[in-house]
Amino acid sequence: MQGTVECTRCHAHMESGWVPDNTHAGLQQENWSPGEPQPSFWTGLKVEKKDIVIPVTTFRCPNCGYLESYAIPQSQNGVLVSGTSSSQRQRTAVLIALGVMALMMALGVVFLIRVR
C-alpha cells in the first residue's frame, strides 16, 4: 500500500507491517478470504474461493499502538500477486507426507525381499 496512513485516534503517522501467521510450514503473512470460514476435516478450515485470497497489510501507530489492517491486492510491475491460501499449503504438506510414506513402504518391501 502506497502513501502514509494517519492514526484515527491520535493522528500520528502509522508504520506499515504485517501480522505473522504461525503455521506448520513456518511463518506466513496473514491473508483475507471472502465469506464465512468453512470447517474442513483435513485442514481445520477451508477457503471457498481459492482465487480470491489477499495478503493483509497492517499499520501500527507508534504513539498509541492502534492497529489498522488493509487487504489490497499487491502488484509488482503491474502484475497482481495473490497470496497462497492456507489450504493450498496444507494440501502440499499432505502430498509431501504421502510421498514420504510411499517411499518408506517401498524401502520396507526392498528390505523384506533382501532379508529372504
Ligand SMILES: [Zn+2]
Ligand atoms: Zn495513534
